[in-house]
Amino acid sequence: MSPATQVRVLGIGMGPQHVTPEVADALRGCDYVLAAEKRDEDGLLAARRAIADAYGVELVAVPDAERDRSPDSTGAEAGYQRAVRDWHEARVNAYERVLRERGGTAAFLVWGDPSLYDSTIRIVERLAQRRGISYDVLPGISAPQLLAARHRVVLHPVGAPVHVTTARRLRDDLAAGQTNVCVMLTGTLDLDDLDDWSIWWGANLGTDSEELVAGRVGDVLGPIHAARDRAKAAAGWVMDVYLLRAPEVRA
CATH class of the missing domain: 3.30.950.10 (Tetrapyrrole methylase, C-terminal domain)
Incomplete structure (x- = not known):
C-alpha cells in the first residue's frame, strides 16, 4: 500500500463526553486509529476503542514496548531520559510498521490534551521525519x-x-x-x-x-x-x- 498521507493527533479529554465537535469531525475522516496496548484488560485502550467505535473508525492496537524501569533508569535524570528516549524509539518503530502496511489517514487519540505531559507529538514528529507524512494536532480538555x-x-x-x-x-x-x-x-x-x-x-x-x-x-x-x-x-x-x-x- 501507499504510505500514510496524514496523521492526526487528537486530544480526547477524559473520555467520550469530552470529544469536541472539531475532534469528532476529524475522527470521522480517518481510516483507523493507532493505539498502544499496554497490557491485557487495558482500560485506557478500551476507552479509546469505545470512542473509535462511536465514530465508525477501526482501532488498530499495537503492543506497547516495555520501558526500562530498572534502578539505573528511574534514579538519575540522565538514566531516566535515556530510558524514555529508548521507549519512544521502540514506539516509533512499531507505529511505522503499521503505517507502512496500511497507508491512509491514521489518528492517535491522546488522553487529555496533547500539549501536557504526553509524547505523542514527539513520536509523530519522528514518524514524519522518516516517512514524509503530514500531521496536525487538535486540542482536548486537560x-x-x-x-x-x-x-x-x-x-x-x-x-x-x-x-x-x-x-x-x-x-x-x-x-x-x-x-x-x-x-x-x-x-x-x-x-x-x-x-x-x-x-x-x-x-x-x-x-x-x-x-x-x-x-x-x-x-x-x-x-x-x-x-x-x-x-x-x-x-x-x-x-x-x-x-x-x-x-x-x-x-
Whole structure:
C-alpha cells in the first residue's frame, strides 16, 4: 500500500463526553486509529476503542514496548531520559510498521490534551521525519482544567502563576520556591512535611471511577490514599493530578 498521507493527533479529554465537535469531525475522516496496548484488560485502550467505535473508525492496537524501569533508569535524570528516549524509539518503530502496511489517514487519540505531559507529538514528529507524512494536532480538555472545574477553583491566585510539574520534580520545584503547583504524573504521593499546605486532588477524572479529595494536606492525606486505592480497584489503573498551595498564598 501507499504510505500514510496524514496523521492526526487528537486530544480526547477524559473520555467520550469530552470529544469536541472539531475532534469528532476529524475522527470521522480517518481510516483507523493507532493505539498502544499496554497490557491485557487495558482500560485506557478500551476507552479509546469505545470512542473509535462511536465514530465508525477501526482501532488498530499495537503492543506497547516495555520501558526500562530498572534502578539505573528511574534514579538519575540522565538514566531516566535515556530510558524514555529508548521507549519512544521502540514506539516509533512499531507505529511505522503499521503505517507502512496500511497507508491512509491514521489518528492517535491522546488522553487529555496533547500539549501536557504526553509524547505523542514527539513520536509523530519522528514518524514524519522518516516517512514524509503530514500531521496536525487538535486540542482536548486537560486534566488540570477538569481538576479545577471539579473542585470549583482557579488554578492560580490573583495575578500570580501556577507552576505545572511532575511528582518526580516536585521536591526540586518546592525547594526552588514554588508555592502554587499543579502536579501530574504522580506515581507516588510525596507530601511529607507539607501538612499545612492546601491540596485539591483528583483521580481518574471524568470516568466512572473518579475520586476527589480537598483540604489541608495533614488532614486529608489518609483519605487521598484510600481514594486512590478505590480508583485503582474500580478501573484497574489510576491517574491522579493535584493542585498544591502553600499556606501563605492567598487565592
